[in-house]
Amino acid sequence: MPKTKTLRQRRTRLMREKPDVAIFSLTSCEGCQFSLLDLSEKFLELPNYININEFRMISDLEPKKHYDISFIEGNPCTSKNLKLLKQIREMSDIVVVLGNCADLGGVWEIKNYHDYKKYGAYVYKEHKTIENEKIIEVPKAIKVDYVIPGCPINAHNFFDLVYSLLNKTHWSLFQNPVCWECQINKNPCLLQEGKICLGPIAVAGCNAVCLNSRQECWACRGILEDSREKIEILIKILQNHGYSMKDILEKMEFFGARDRIEAAIQPPPEKKK
Amino acid sequence: MNKTQFSKFVEYLLKNNNVIAPQYNVEAKLIIAELKKTSDFYMGTELPLDSWKWFLLPPKQKMFDYKGEKMTEALPSVKKQIFLGVSILDMQALTLLNQIFEQDPYYQEIKKNTIIIGTSHMPKDNFSEYFAKFEENKLEHLQFDIFLAVQNGGYKIYTGSEDGQRFLDNFKYKDYKHVEYAGPIREEGLDLQMVSVMDGMQNFHDQKIWDDLGKRCISCGKCTIACPTCFCFRMFDKSHLEQGSGERNRCWDSCFYNEFTQVAGVAPSAPKHRLMATTAQKIYFWYEHHFVRTPGTYSLPGCVECGRCTRACPADIDIFQTQRDILAARNKKKEK
Known part of the structure; x- marks a missing residue:
């Protein structure tokens, strides 16, 4: 893909009859791919409009040299993964990140916040043969065009994006917090009950699934834009409930949101004159 | 009976x-x-x-379907x-x-x-x-x-x-x-209580009340969802699989959310301008809507004093206390 092309130009290429689509999987639990198949009726409609050329959940297909849209699920944990990731970017017009592992680093990223060399040696007997590098998020490794977050993704987001790519319409996630959907679903507030819930700063769109089952939100869909004020107040509220910073950070680490939260509360760089 | x-x-x-x-x-x-x-x-x-x-x-309502230029209204x-x-x-x-x-x-x-x-x-x-x-x-x-x-x-x-x-x-x-x-x-x-709070907010503005609230509110918007009179919504379109077809929906939204007051340009590529940038501005806007603009437009109180927002708030903001603060600031300034 020539680097000069803008997203708009790359999207116009989709005007061709049937775009070639690939769904790649790096290191992950493959739950996001399953959540697509959970809406099987909707999924089975797709082959009338697009060619799915790579999706190992359903069959072994001949690999192609070029894809119009590539979806990437999972994290490039190994050097082999990372090489494949760079290849995908080169042979695809549009790259879409699918799920928390690719977007925020997922549970893999917990090790970034700890002494992972030490833990590697503790867990594995032959730890020298195990690749144990720092986890990189896909949007930091390559340029991505769209992100569908979540663990697993909300498959409706996937279909909405595919439909709007086919129709050349605008698609983006709502920048609303999880509290929005949680309160609409009439759930009791876990923050009021004194639990560590990151709902107020996390991106909605999941229909507050965890909170519907009274499980606190750990921000698997990432955090809201411009949320510095919110995060600072949330931390203050949690500290008033008696939690230490260590407890709060532990919850933020779980789905890899901690680095973004820490980056968001950094004071903005001073403008150069 | x-x-x-x-x-x-x-x-x-x-x-x-x-x-x-x-x-x-x-x-x-x-x-x-x-x-x-x-x-x-x-x-x-x-x-x-x-x-x-x-x-x-x-909370979410389909308004119409479209196909090409043809529109079919979807009444509930x-x-x-x-x-x-x-x-x-x-x-x-x-x-x-x-x-x-x-x-x-x-x-x-x-x-x-x-x-x-x-x-x-x-x-x-x-x-x-x-x-x-x-x-x-x-x-x-x-x-x-x-x-x-x-x-x-x-x-x-x-x-x-x-x-x-x-x-x-x-x-x-x-x-x-x-x-x-x-x-x-x-x-x-008009309701006397409504008039005095309205007067307090319009003519005896005390910025300290709003700055203090801005430091406590996490703008989760739960109060606006719980409130029986909050009705603001956002419209959004969804494409269908078939070429040129889709639907328009509306769903509840809240003035506490960033995109609600965002103007000019499509997120996330265009530069953003927000009418309300800080939490203090947002919370003032919400109170102003309930206690000033709604009574002004409809001659009805925008707040029915049910206290649902107070019960929903994870940051323990009490709307009755805020009303008392507004009235106290009004009385204090009036005496001068």
Whole structure:
């Protein structure tokens, strides 16, 4: 893909009859791919409009040299993964990140916040043969065009994006917090009950699934834009409930949101004159 | 109507209709939901956590489908529904919503098929001076179909519409009094409490109140969802799989969210400008809407003092305390 092309130009290429689509999987639990198949009726409609050329959940297909849209699920944990990731970017017009592992680093990223060399040696007997590098998020490794977050993704987001790519319409996630959907679903507030819930700063769109089952939100869909004020107040509220910073950070680490939260509360760089 | 007659009346309503009423859920939280059996129905002074707007103005609503240039309106298809046990405060909120959505076909379609049965039960702690005591003459400024005024050993029945009268006639109950809706404005003029808070916010602005709230509020927007009079929504389009087809929807939104006041340009590529950048501005805007703009436009209080926002707030912001602060700042400045 020539680097000069803008997203708009790359999207116009989709005007061709049937775009070639690939769904790649790096290191992950493959739950996001399953959540697509959970809406099987909707999924089975797709082959009338697009060619799915790579999706190992359903069959072994001949690999192609070029894809119009590539979806990437999972994290490039190994050097082999990372090489494949760079290849995908080169042979695809549009790259879409699918799920928390690719977007925020997922549970893999917990090790970034700890002494992972030490833990590697503790867990594995032959730890020298195990690749144990720092986890990189896909949007930091390559340029991505769209992100569908979540663990697993909300498959409706996937279909909405595919439909709007086919129709050349605008698609983006709502920048609303999880509290929005949680309160609409009439759930009791876990923050009021004194639990560590990151709902107020996390991106909605999941229909507050965890909170519907009274499980606190750990921000698997990432955090809201411009949320510095919110995060600072949330931390203050949690500290008033008696939690230490260590407890709060532990919850933020779980789905890899901690680095973004820490980056968001950094004071903005001073403008150069 | 005595208690036995009343339970027979509830059974009669349940037999043929979709009755929506306050009831305790499995977690012992009082919520409004479809009533399955008479024994679940809660009638008392406690206010449910959610409000009736869930059933009149659904959280997400399809407005129309389009294909090419052809548009098909998607009016909601609703069965006849009965709101049973609407507190007098919520009736005030519904009266306001009726006015705001007077021209809205989607709201009116649902409203048309809704019977509102109110009660004079009042929550124990509330800020409203006007509704602290129920009096018959207060009913003519509220929109309802049937009203149950609590009396010793039963209820005194009022009707507010022909639909309500028909229901009671069919039930073969004759002992009711009809109250004709006389518009929102009372004989004695605007609600005094409403006017003084409005005056406090407009003419005796105290920035300290809002700066303090801005430091406490996490702008989660739960208050706006819980509020029975908050109605702001956002529109969004969704494409369908077929070329050139899609739908337009609207869903509830909140002025506390960043995109609500974002102007110029499509997110996320264009530069953003927000009319309200800080939390203090957002919370001031919300209070201003309820205490200044709504009374100014509709001559009705934008806040019915139900305290739902206070109960929903994870940051313990108390709307009654804020009103007291506004009034205190007003009195202090007036004395000077």
